[in-house]
Structures are given as C-alpha cells and as structure tokens.
Amino acid sequence: MKKTFFAATLAVFCTSNVQANSVGLYLGGQIWQREASGFFGDKQNPINSDLKKAQQNNYFVAAEHPFPFLPNVRISNTKFDTTAKMNVVQESKFDNETSHVNLHVNSDLNASFNISYIDYTLYYQVIDNSLFSFDLGIAARDFDVTATVTTTTNTVTTTSDFIWDVEEHEGHDHSVTETTDTVTTDNKKKSKVVPMLYVATNASLPLANLSVFAQGNVSLKDDYSLYNYQVGLSYRLLDQAEMDFNLTVGYQAEKIEFENVNNLYADVELKGVFVGVIAHF
Numbered sequence: 260m261k262k263t264f265f266a267a268t269l270a271v272f273c274t275s276n277v278q279a280n281s282v283g284l285y286l287g288g289q290i291w292q293r294e295a296s297g298f299f300g301d302k303q304n305p306i307n308s309d310l311k312k313a314q315q316n317n318y319f320v321a322a323e324h325p326f327p328f329l330p331n332v333r334i335s336n337t338k339f340d341t342t343a344k345m346n347v348v349q350e351s352k353f354d355n356e357t358s359h360v361n362l363h364v365n366s367d368l369n370a371s372f373n374i375s376y377i378d379y380t381l382y383y384q385v386i387d388n389s390l391f392s393f394d395l396g397i398a399a400r401d402f403d404v405t406a407t408v409t410t411t412t413n414t415v416t417t418t419s420d421f422i423w424d425v426e427e428h429e430g431h432d433h434s435v436t437e438t439t440d441t442v443t444t445d446n447k448k449k450s451k452v453v454p455m456l457y458v459a460t461n462a463s464l465p466l467a468n469l470s471v472f473a474q475g476n477v478s479l480k481d482d483y484s485l486y487n488y489q490v491g492l493s494y495r496l497l498d499q500a501e502m503d504f505n506l507t508v509g510y511q512a513e514k515i516e517f518e519n520v521n522n523l524y525a526d527v528e529l530k531g532v533f534v535g536v537i538a539h540f
Contacts, residue, residue: 285333288318289535291511295341297527299372299406315339317535323384330381330396333457338375339529369409372527374515376402378476380457390463398455398476400485404525406447454479461493468495472507484516489533503539508532 294312319335382396459474475488491509512530 283323284540285319285321285323285537286540287320287507287535287537288316289507289511289533291315291317291531291533293339293511293513293529293531295527295529297525299370299525299527312531313339313341317533330383331394333378333380333382333396333398335378335380336375337378338373340371340373341527341529342369342371369411371405371407372525373405374402376400378455378457382457382459392459392461394457394459396457398457400453400455400476400478401450402453403450404448406525408446410443412443451483453483453485455485468498469493470495472509482517484514487511487513491533493537501540505537505539507535507537 292312292314315338317335317337319333321331321333323331378398378400380396380398382394384392385395386393455476455478457476459472461470461472463470470493471491472493473488473490476486478485489509489511491507494506495503496506497504509532510530511533512528514528516526518524
C-alpha cells in the first residue's frame with residue numbers, strides 16, 4: 260500500500276512539473292553501504308550478536324514552488340534489514356544414589372530485524388541563494404518494524420541407572436540416550452507514525468560545481484529515540500536550463516531506539532558511506 264501511494268505521488272509531482280514551469284521537481288537516490296550494531300527483540304533476551312553488514316537503497320522526491328506561505332513537500336522511502344545468529348550450549352548433570360542424568364542442550368538462534376519507513380515532510384526554505392540554503396520543516400515518519408526469531412533446540416538426555424542382577428549377584432550400569440529437536444518461531448510486528456524535525460543545508464564551495472551539504476531528522480516524541488543524519492559533497496555534473504544533475508558522496512548514520520512497541524525493544528545504530536544522484540527539473 261505504501262509503495263503504491265509513493266508511486267502515485269511521484270506521478271502527480273511529475274504531471275505538475277509539466278504543467279507549471281515555476282515548480283521545481285527533485286528526484287534522488289542513494290546506495291548506502293552500512294554496518295549495524297546494537298540489539299533488538301525481547302528486553303529480557305536481546306539479540307546483539309553478529310549483526311551483518313549490508314547494502315541498501317534510499318530514494319526521495321521533492322517539489323518546491325515560489326509561493327512563500329505554502330510549505331514545500333518531500334517524500335523519502337527507506338528500507339533496511341539485518342540478521343543475527345547465536346549458538347547457546349548448556350550442560351547439566353543430576354545425580355542420586357542409583358542414577359545419573361546428563362543433559363546437553365544446543366540451541367541455534369536465527370534472528371532478523373526489518374524496518375521500512377516513509378517520511379512525509381513539509382518544509383520551508385528559510386534561506387535560499389546561490390551560495391547557501393537552509394531548510395526547516397516537520398516530517399511524519401510512517402514506519403513498519405518486524406522482528407523474527409527462530410530457535411532450533413537439540414536436547415540430548417543420557418540416563419545411567421545402576422541395575423543389580425539377583426541371579427549373578429552383581430550389578431552393572433544401563434544407559435539410555437534420548438534426542439529431541441524443537442523449532443520455535445517468535446514474530447513481532449508493529450506500525451507507527453512518529454513526528455520528526457527536519458533540517459537541511461547546502462553551501463557552495465570555491466571549486467566550480469562543488470558544494471557541501473548536510474541533512475537530518477530527529478524524533479519529537481519522548482518514547483522514541485530516532486534520528487538520522489548525513490553529510491557529504493555534491494558535484495554538479497550537468498547544469499542546463501531544463502535539468503541539473505548532481506553526483507553525491509558522503510557519510511550517513513541512523514539511530515533507532517524504542518521500548519515496548521508491541522513487546523518489541525530495539526536499540527540499533529547504522530552507519531556507513533553512500534553514493535547517490537539528484538536530478539532537478
């Protein structure tokens with residue numbers, strides 16, 4: 260549903276740009292090579308082992324206009340997932356006068372943490388000239404989060420009993436081994452809309468067609484600690500009346516922390532370098 264709405268919004272913006280030359284349309288995308296750290300899952304049993312590196316794509320569309328009292332509009336889409344694996348081995352022994360029990364429990368835990376969100380942003384260009392720009396606005400982050408934990412447990416129970424043979428007047432040990440495999444899956448899902456503060460700035464450098472930029476969002480709700488920021492360089496590869504085309508490179512970081520969202524806890528940080536493109540019509 261979200262992807263359909265995003266595509267429909269993009270089509271509307273494209274149509275508006277054709278009909279009105281005074282409206283500027285921005286289309287952009289990034290490839291982000293990020294690594295994850297932190298934990299997610301139940302508060303009592305957090306998953307924090309071997310969070311894998313991954314590559315993800317982000318993209319956005321924005322429309323700006325010359326009407327000073329109406330906000331500009333920006334819609335961005337982000338999706339990422341990370342996985343973790345753990346192995347837990349437990350050994351236990353129980354003894355009494357006639358029997359001995361050895362218990363070996365080997366548990367393989369596979370976990371995945373998936374988040375996708377769309378930021379709907381309304382912002383104003385507080386400063387906008389050929390050398391420097393500063394944007395300020397409010398975003399509604401509509402995000403879906405899913406955490407899935409699958410545990411495969413192999414239990415080996417060995418029982419040794421001392422048996423007395425009356426006829427032979429002697430005793431011997433008798434051992435019995437039982438193996439049990441158990442697979443359990445715990446799946447948690449939650450959707451939420453969180454208000455965010457949006458800030459963006461861009462400054463031209465003395466070198467031709469080169470500028471430095473920064474952009475960020477931070478949550479405005481106390482029970483969520485969400486923020487993301489990026490800083491980088493932009494190079495204007497094409498500068499024509501009909502279209503500008505920019506190449507970007509930089510560093511991006513994201514923090515996702517919340518408690519008791521449908522019994523789901525998370526404290527995950529993602530960071531890494533990115534490359535991207537921005538087209539301005």
